[in-house]
Amino acid sequence: MLRDITIGQYFPGDSVIHKLDPRFKIVITILYIVMLFSGGNYLCLAVGAVFTIGAILLSKIPLKMFVKSVKPLFIFLMITAVINLFFMSRGNVLLHWKFIKITDEGVHTSVFMVIRIVLLIMGSSLLTYTTSPITLTDAIERLLSPLRKIKFPVHELAMMMSIALRFIPTLIEETDKIMSAQKARGAEIDTGSFTTRAKNLISILVPLFISAFRRADELATAMECRCYHGGEGRTRLRQLKSAPRDYIALGVTALFLAGVIVLGRLF
Amino acid sequence: MAILETQELTYTYSPGTPFEKTAVDHVSLKIEEGEMVGVMGHTGSGKSTLIQHFNGLLKPTSGKVLLDGKDIWADKDKIRDVRFKVGLVFQYPEYQIFEETVYKDIAFGPRNMGLDEAEIKRRVHETANDIGLSEELLERSPFELSGGQKRRVAIAGVMAMEPKVLILDEPTAGLDPAGRDKILEHIKRYHERTKNTILIVSHSMEDIASFADKILVMSKAKLFCYDETVKVFARADEISEIGLDVPQITKVFGELRRRGLDFGKEVYTVGYARDLLLRKLKEREVR
Numbered sequence: 235m236l237r238d239i240t241i242g243q244y245f246p247g248d249s250v251i252h253k254l255d256p257r258f259k260i261v262i263t264i265l266y267i268v269m270l271f272s273g274g275n276y277l278c279l280a281v282g283a284v285f286t287i288g289a290i291l292l293s294k295i296p297l298k299m300f301v302k303s304v305k306p307l308f309i310f311l312m313i314t315a316v317i318n319l320f321f322m323s324r325g326n327v328l329l330h331w332k333f334i335k336i337t338d339e340g341v342h343t344s345v346f347m348v349i350r351i352v353l354l355i356m357g358s359s360l361l362t363y364t365t366s367p368i369t370l371t372d373a374i375e376r377l378l379s380p381l382r383k384i385k386f387p388v389h390e391l392a393m394m395m396s397i398a399l400r401f402i403p404t405l406i407e408e409t410d411k412i413m414s415a416q417k418a419r420g421a422e423i424d425t426g427s428f429t430t431r432a433k434n435l436i437s438i439l440v441p442l443f444i445s446a447f448r449r450a451d452e453l454a455t456a457m458e459c460r461c462y463h464g465g466e467g468r469t470r471l472r473q474l475k476s477a478p479r480d481y482i483a484l485g486v487t488a489l490f491l492a493g494v495i496v497l498g499r500l501f
Numbered sequence: 502m503a504i505l506e507t508q509e510l511t512y513t514y515s516p517g518t519p520f521e522k523t524a525v526d527h528v529s530l531k532i533e534e535g536e537m538v539g540v541m542g543h544t545g546s547g548k549s550t551l552i553q554h555f556n557g558l559l560k561p562t563s564g565k566v567l568l569d570g571k572d573i574w575a576d577k578d579k580i581r582d583v584r585f586k587v588g589l590v591f592q593y594p595e596y597q598i599f600e601e602t603v604y605k606d607i608a609f610g611p612r613n614m615g616l617d618e619a620e621i622k623r624r625v626h627e628t629a630n631d632i633g634l635s636e637e638l639l640e641r642s643p644f645e646l647s648g649g650q651k652r653r654v655a656i657a658g659v660m661a662m663e664p665k666v667l668i669l670d671e672p673t674a675g676l677d678p679a680g681r682d683k684i685l686e687h688i689k690r691y692h693e694r695t696k697n698t699i700l701i702v703s704h705s706m707e708d709i710a711s712f713a714d715k716i717l718v719m720s721k722a723k724l725f726c727y728d729e730t731v732k733v734f735a736r737a738d739e740i741s742e743i744g745l746d747v748p749q750i751t752k753v754f755g756e757l758r759r760r761g762l763d764f765g766k767e768v769y770t771v772g773y774a775r776d777l778l779l780r781k782l783k784e785r786e787v788r
Contacts, residue, residue, distance in 0.1 A: 245519060298517070414558050415597040418589040419658060420581060420613030437609065440599035444644075 244366045251293040251364045256373035258480040262487045263361045270350055273494040275501050285490050286353050293364050303359040311348050318344035367399035389465025412441045503531035504698050510564035512550055524550040526722040539709030540702040542719030543744050548702055552668050556587035585614055588664030592671045594655030603654050604639040610662040628660040631691045649680035668700040706748045710769040735766040750774050
């Protein structure tokens with residue numbers, strides 16, 4: 235049930251994609267997003283799709299997982315498609331019935347947007363599937379470190395992020411447990427009318443909040459016991475080192491991006 | 502007739518992902534009405550997964566769970582009734598407490614059953630008495646109580662539904678010896694009064710040995726053995742081999758046997774051992 239949530243989930247493995255330096259992976263993902271949004275025609279999108287599929291194949295993560303990552307956003311996709319379909323007034327009219335007007339331009343943009351968003355979700359899921367949350371925040375900290383010059387608390391931000399990420403699975407598990415316990419006492423959570431379900435939510439939220447606060451307290455004590463005092467002069471256990479393959483990956487991405495831009499201009 | 506029965510029960514977590522794991526593997530067993538059963542197994546042996554099938558919190562990947570001879574999943578909409586008949590107390594149940602007063606928290610289950618106020622009141626008072634919570638505690642906030650008291654409030658919350666089968670997952674985990682004895686004592690008393698079937702999960706043999714009629718041992722997702730307490734502890738060596746602890750007194754008598762003093766294999770409680778030794782000593786004196 236709750237365990238089925240895949241957003242932010244990490245799939246251990248040792249493919250080329252897994253081994254890439256996380257800093258490069260973040261930069262590549264940003265370039266990838268730029269790539270998807272800079273191309274205005276199907277050819278550009280096709281290039282983006284080739285890039286996505288290539289990366290997915292290299293990661294050796296089952297395609298099913300990517301389908302799963304798109305699923306929760308299905309309604310959002312549908313709304314996007316419908317809005318584009320009905321509210322695009324440019325182009326030749328294909329169908330005109332009372333106030334509904336569908337144009338070829340509308341069909342075109344809605345299909346285009348849906349493909350673009352699906353690719354966007356798949357590509358960014360690839361980042362979280364292949365990078366553990368801890369290395370991801372490490373990388374973000376390093377990428378943002380120039381901001382320290384203007385007194386931006388980069389380390390503290392990264393620490394907060396890694397703690398938050400670290401506790402997502404714990405809290406999900408906890409929620410699952412509390413839900414089971416209350417269900418065992420006959421609370422209707424998956425079934426029953428909307429009001430009873432809403433009422434029973436209290437029986438889950440109260441224990442969940444209590445345990446979250448307790449955990450926060452325990453963690454703060456544990457950190458203090460180990461003399462944690464922020465980022466000043468801290469060294470790290472895992473040093474991020476870039477390898478030739480990182481530069482190659484970045485190069486390939488840049489090439490694709492350039493290709494998309496050129497194709498967008500030509501056609 | 503067996504009150505609870507499983508037939509080739511199998512459960513797999515996250516099938517089709519890299520995290521796929523079979524936690525319960527083709528388990529078939531029968532639990533008779535009124536029995537006190539100890540469930541043992543290592544962490545990750547599948548015992549917690551197994552018990553969550555008994556009240557329909559988990560749906561078997563394959564196989565069946567029968568309650569009173571009826572498949573509990575035959576009618577999906579009736580699964581809530583199964584939960585009232587088979588009460589499950591989770592590990593560290595005090596973390597599920599949420600009401601403002603002890604009374605209200607114990608009443609949560611009975612209220613979900615749709616009972617009237619008078620009946621709820623009767624049950625809350627009766628179970629509070631069973632589990633050893635005094636009357637004046639009922640109007641206090643559960644969050645002011647001690648750890649052991651909170652645990653008992655949570656157990657009472659399930660007992661108050663008056664389930665025919667009560668399952669407790671490690672009811673004594675993390676308690677001091679006094680708290681542990683108290684809880685076990687009260688569970689025993691509840692069993693004597695209601696004659697209901699009780700399953701207690703524990704990895705402490707010491708806890709279970711003294712009062713379980715039967716013992717169920719899980720190992721690596723499979724049913725290792727399920728038999729009368731005496732017979733299970735007679736296999737102390739095998740049980741040690743799968744990484745479970747046998748009661749200290751059993752170990753002592755095992756060592757005595759190895760050194761040539763055989764008193765039989767059924768020693769698993771200190772009281773029994775004392776009586777046995779006294780008897781043997783007397784026989785010697787007579788001779």
